[in-house]
Amino acid sequence: MGGVAGHAGVLSTVxxxxxxxxxxxxxxxxxxHRILDEHGxxxxxxxxxxxxxxxxxxxxxxxxxxxxxxxxTGPGTLGHTGFTGAxxx
Numbered sequence: 001m002g003g004v005a006g007h008a009g010v011l012s013t014v015x016x017x018x019x020x021x022x023x024x025x026x027x028x029x030x031x032x033h034r035i036l037d038e039h040g041x042x043x044x045x046x047x048x049x050x051x052x053x054x055x056x057x058x059x060x061x062x063x064x065x066x067x068x069x070x071x072x073t074g075p076g077t078l079g080h081t082g083f084t085g086a087x088x089x
Contacts, residue, residue, distance in 0.1 A: 024078075045078060 028036035056063035
């Protein structure tokens with residue numbers, strides 16, 4: 001493919017994704033160990049894009065976005081589409 005692929009390069013296993021989700025839900029800890037900074041998790045969950053209503057974003061996350069979360073969305077949801085930015089030009 002010449003270095004071009006149809007994904008953003010954010011690849012993992014379901015088990016690893018579950019660990020990340022549990023870590024975020026636990027405020028940055030997993031298995032009794034601090035993995036993520038508590039303030040960083042708070043920033044992930046806080047809308048830092050308030051100037052654009054209906055397009056809520058936390059640090060690295062989209063918040064309550066029905067267009068890709070569908071029926072799972074709600075005031076406490078955060079997610080990531082997998083897109084990490086434009087590729088090489």
